[in-house]
Amino acid sequence: MAATQEEIVAGLAEIVNEIAGIPVEDVQLDKSFTDDLDVDSLSMVEVVVAAEERFDVKIPDDDVKELKTVGDAASYIAKHQG
Amino acid sequence: MSSTNRTVVVTGIGATTPLGGDSASTWEALLAGRSGARTLDDERYAGLPVRFAAQAAVDPSEVLPRPLARKLDRSAQFALIAAREAWADAGYTARAGEDTSVDPDRLGAVVASGIGGITSLLDQYDSLRDKGPRKVSPHTVPMMMPNGPSANVGIEIGARAGVHTPVSACASGAEAIGYAVEMIRTGRADVVIAGGTEATIHPLPIAAFANMMAMSKENEAPEKASRPFDKTRNGFVMGEGAGLIVLETAEHAAARGARVYAEVLGQGISSDAYHITAPEPTGDGIAAALRHLLENTGLKPSEVVHVNAHATSTPLGDLGEIKALRQVFGSDLDHMAISATKSMTGHLLGGAGGIETVATILALHHRIAPPTINLTELDDEVDADIVRDKPRPLPEGTISAVNDSFGFGGHNVVLALRSV
Numbered sequence: 001m002a003a004t005q006e007e008i009v010a011g012l013a014e015i016v017n018e019i020a021g022i023p024v025e026d027v028q029l030d031k032s033f034t035d036d037l038d039v040d041s042l043s044m045v046e047v048v049v050a051a052e053e054r055f056d057v058k059i060p061d062d063d064v065k066e067l068k069t070v071g072d073a074a075s076y077i078a079k080h081q082g
Numbered sequence: 083m084s085s086t087n088r089t090v091v092v093t094g095i096g097a098t099t100p101l102g103g104d105s106a107s108t109w110e111a112l113l114a115g116r117s118g119a120r121t122l123d124d125e126r127y128a129g130l131p132v133r134f135a136a137q138a139a140v141d142p143s144e145v146l147p148r149p150l151a152r153k154l155d156r157s158a159q160f161a162l163i164a165a166r167e168a169w170a171d172a173g174y175t176a177r178a179g180e181d182t183s184v185d186p187d188r189l190g191a192v193v194a195s196g197i198g199g200i201t202s203l204l205d206q207y208d209s210l211r212d213k214g215p216r217k218v219s220p221h222t223v224p225m226m227m228p229n230g231p232s233a234n235v236g237i238e239i240g241a242r243a244g245v246h247t248p249v250s251a252c253a254s255g256a257e258a259i260g261y262a263v264e265m266i267r268t269g270r271a272d273v274v275i276a277g278g279t280e281a282t283i284h285p286l287p288i289a290a291f292a293n294m295m296a297m298s299k300e301n302e303a304p305e306k307a308s309r310p311f312d313k314t315r316n317g318f319v320m321g322e323g324a325g326l327i328v329l330e331t332a333e334h335a336a337a338r339g340a341r342v343y344a345e346v347l348g349q350g351i352s353s354d355a356y357h358i359t360a361p362e363p364t365g366d367g368i369a370a371a372l373r374h375l376l377e378n379t380g381l382k383p384s385e386v387v388h389v390n391a392h393a394t395s396t397p398l399g400d401l402g403e404i405k406a407l408r409q410v411f412g413s414d415l416d417h418m419a420i421s422a423t424k425s426m427t428g429h430l431l432g433g434a435g436g437i438e439t440v441a442t443i444l445a446l447h448h449r450i451a452p453p454t455i456n457l458t459e460l461d462d463e464v465d466a467d468i469v470r471d472k473p474r475p476l477p478e479g480t481i482s483a484v485n486d487s488f489g490f491g492g493h494n495v496v497l498a499l500r501s502v
Contacts, residue, residue, distance in 0.1 A: 021149035043153070045220035052216075 002081050003055055008074045015050045018069075019043050029071035037070075047073075058081040090266050090348075093340040094275075094328030095440045098163035100321050100427050103140030104167050109444050110429075112452040113473045117305035117426050119319050125283050132292045133282045134304035135145065135430030136321035139184035153221045154234060155199035160433070161325035162238060165193070165275055167458065168279045169239055171326035173340050176274075177240035183338040190243040190271040193326065194278045195205025196489065198228035201284045215264025231279050235326070243271040251489030252394075254278050255325065255435025260349030262329050267348075272334045277326030277436030288320060294359065296396060300364035308429075308458035310354035310400050310422035311464045312391035313353035318394040321428025325436030325442065341380070345445045347482070347498040350375025351471055354492030361399045362492065365406030371494035372410040375484070381498050383414035388451050388478050388483040390442045392423035394429050403486060404466050419451040419471045426455055435487040439497060442485040446501045449476040 003011065013027035020038045033039040039047055044067075048059050051073065057080045059067075068075045087313035097104060111118070118136035127133045133285045140158035143151055151159055178186035202225035209217045211338035224230050229247040236245035244265065248257040255278020263278035282288075291297050297468025298307040299316035308319040335342055352374060362368075375381065389407065393400045400422075408415050423441050430437055445451050460468065482500045489495075 019149060019152075021147055038149075042220040042224075049216055 005031070005078055008055065008077050009070065011054050012051065012070055012073055013053070015047055019046050027070055029069065029074065031056055032068055033070070034060050051077060088267055089332035090136040090263050090329050090346045091332050091335050092327050092343045092346060093330055093335050094168040095343065095443060096167030096171060097323065097325040097437050097440050098138060098140060098142070098160050099430070099437050100136035100324070101141055103145065105440055105444070107139070109441070112426055112441060113450065115129060115313050115472065116428065117308070117455060118306060118321065119304040119428055121301070121304055127288070129294065130285055130289055131299050131381040132288050132491050134299050134307065134319070135288070136319055137283055138323050140152045141397065153225070155225040155230055156170065157195050157199060158225070158231040158234045158277045160281060160322070161193050161235050161279040161326065161477055162324040164277065164279070165235040165238060168275060168326045170387050173338065177238070179240055182471040184273050186240045186242040186245055188272040189239065189241040190245065190262065190265050190274040191239065192239040192246045192248070192258040192265070192274060193256035193438050194432050195228055195230035195233050195250045196249065196250050196254045196423045197280060197282050197287065199226035199230055200282055202226050204284055204286055212254055215376040219257050233487055235275060237309040238484065239275060241275070250493035250495065251491050252429065252431050252434055253487040253489035254432035255494040256439065256444040256485065256487035256495040257351070257435065257493070259327065259329070259346070259435065259497055260351060260495055261433050261438055263346055263348055263458045266329060266331055269338060271329065273330040275326055275328050276338040277439065278325065278430070278433040279324035279436065280431040280433035282323045282431060283320060306456050307403050308395045308425050310391065310395045310425050311461055311468050313459040313461045314397045315397060315400065317396055319425065321430040322433070323430055323437060324433050325438070325440040327439060342502050343357060345500045345502055347379035347500055348375065348383055350378055350496045352494045354494065356492055361402045361488070361491045363402055365402040365409060367492060368403060368406035368486070368488065368494045369409045371496045372406060375496045375498055376410070379421045379465065379498050381482055383411040385482045386411065386414065386418055386484055387481045388442070389418050389420045389443055390424045390438045390445070390483065390485045391420050391486045395426055399488070401463055402462070403488070404464050408465060419469045419474050421445070422453050422454040423452055425457070427475045435477055435485070435495065439485050442499055445476065446481060446483050449478070449481070450474065451476055463497055
């Protein structure tokens with residue numbers, strides 16, 4: 001069953017917490033991975049790979065650069081999840 | 083004063099070793115004569131000829147936050163921990179620039195490792211084989227590159243005068259300190275953090291070193307296995323950790339009122355051109371480095387009261403070192419207190435020159451030479467005064483010490499330090 005938007009954001013928050021150490025409550029839709037959440041370009045790859053596993057979705061490298069905020073990622077996952 | 087004769091002093095020290103998570107606890111254990119070697123219980127070591135090592139007393143995961151630690155090879159974790167201690171110990175309170183007493187453009191970092199991020203490389207190969215290419219960490223390259231520890235330390239303290247990584251196997255840490263001295267003497271930097279780090283405790287490097295017949299295989303008594311200069315010595319014990327020091331010009335240290343531990347007189351460097359791993363048996367290569375050191379620094383053998391020997395506990399290596407010391411220092415060797423701290427720390431490979439320079443500095447600073455443990459029967463051919471069993475006080479007045487480091491490939495690096 002596909003994850004809801006709320007579940008996706010909660011899942012991304014756990015992933016960002018694990019990788020960058022940011023408290024889960026700080027991972028909000030409008031937050032930029034790079035500017036607000038201490039996720040650099042290498043760590044972003046880790047976030048993407050963890051999200052792919054968790055939400056059964058493929059995120060090609062070319063699409064990763066479009067995912068600037070948590071909201072961008074949540075919408076992408078909601079649209080493409082299997 | 084020309085840039086070539088600037089006086090270089092040590093203002094900060096940091097270490098994380100098999101004997102302690104910082105330089106103070108390491109020094110205390112060295113004076114107490116404690117061994118850091120332990121059995122490796124992990125089943126990954128079950129079938130190996132060597133099943134013990136001197137693991138870090140404090141695991142870096144207990145010190146560094148997880149999000150940072152997971153991006154760093156274990157060797158870089160050790161380096162960062164030792165760097166933070168050394169930087170604070172030198173009296174710096176923030177990154178260069180933020181702490182206005184040091185200019186980032188005049189600050190360098192030279193942190194060496196002999197092997198590089200090998201455990202990261204091997205762990206990521208396991209991921210590739212077991213889980214596929216997508217599961218190989220995007221941090222793998224900066225974790226396995228040998229300049230990773232140096233670059234991470236440079237980022238940490240804001241060093242912009244240059245970050246370097248000399249690689250010369252087990253002489254790497256000492257060569258890094260020599261390089262730092264040159265950076266300061268040639269005017270490229272006023273302050274440099276330097277030393278060595280290593281993290282190679284993993285079944286593959288252990289199997290590889292064991293198959294070279296370089297390691298002691300005394301699995302029944304790990305703490306007794308490293309016994310430099312003993313008649314029955316039979317190889318080195320692998321250790322891990324890092325030792326770093328902050329070097330700066332005497333003027334820079336004085337201008338900010340920094341505490342000075344010792345003066346670094348300089349280095350002597352040579353190469354054996356003999357065999358890729360076997361030590362040159364006459365000690366001529368090492369002797370060339372020692373002569374270079376005396377010429378380079380103006381140091382007289384009569385001024386040297388202490389030698390922190392390279393002495394890894396291998397049959398050939400320990401003897402070649404003593405022959406070289408006797409060849410160059412002559413009868414003056416008789417009044418030098420020689421310590422082989424690897425009897426306690428194990429051999430940190432590229433980290434050895436770092437932690438042994440820290441030990442040499444503290445020996446001068448506290449005027450006491452740490453003991454060589456496990457020495458029950460001195461090798462008849464070791465014609466030198468080895469500090470055995472318990473520490474020995476060093477004389478008052480101005481005293482100097484030498485720290486030896488040699489590496490596979492025939493690298494010989496000797497450093498000279500003087501009390502202040």
